[in-house]
Amino acid sequence: MMTAAQLRAARALLGMDQKTLADLAGVSVPTIQRMEASPGNVRGVVNSLTRVIEALELAGVVLIGDGAQSPEGGRGVRLRNAGESPRSAETSPDAGNG
Numbered sequence: 457m458m459t460a461a462q463l464r465a466a467r468a469l470l471g472m473d474q475k476t477l478a479d480l481a482g483v484s485v486p487t488i489q490r491m492e493a494s495p496g497n498v499r500g501v502v503n504s505l506t507r508v509i510e511a512l513e514l515a516g517v518v519l520i521g522d523g524a525q526s527p528e529g530g531r532g533v534r535l536r537n538a539g540e541s542p543r544s545a546e547t548s549p550d551a552g553n554g
Contacts, residue, residue: 458509458519460494466517481511 467477474488481488483504491498491508498505509519520526 457497457521458505459497460492462519463488463498463508463512464492466512466519470512470515470517472515477508477511480515481507483507 467474474485474492478485478488481504487500487504488508491500491505494500498508512519518526518528518530
């Protein structure tokens with residue numbers, strides 16, 4: 457699953473606008489807009505969501521799920537767990553891996 461926030465962040469990391477992503481994924485701009493406006497996990501037609509994820513991955517994005525490690529490295533951002541202090545995130549074993 458992918459959240460709307462992950463989708464917006466992925467586009468931002470790539471410097472990609474909604475039209476470009478829509479073209480790469482073979483979906484409409486309103487589809488991208490609806491996905492990005494979803495509360496929480498992206499909702500929509502499974503085929504469209506799959507195409508968007510594949511387009512992002514081909515462009516270089518690695519989507520990281522909750523609690524997953526990112527051993528391949530690379531630049532990116534990750535949200536801390538709710539309630540976790542900034543200091544504990546820096547000392548966790550996954551710090552710097554995503």
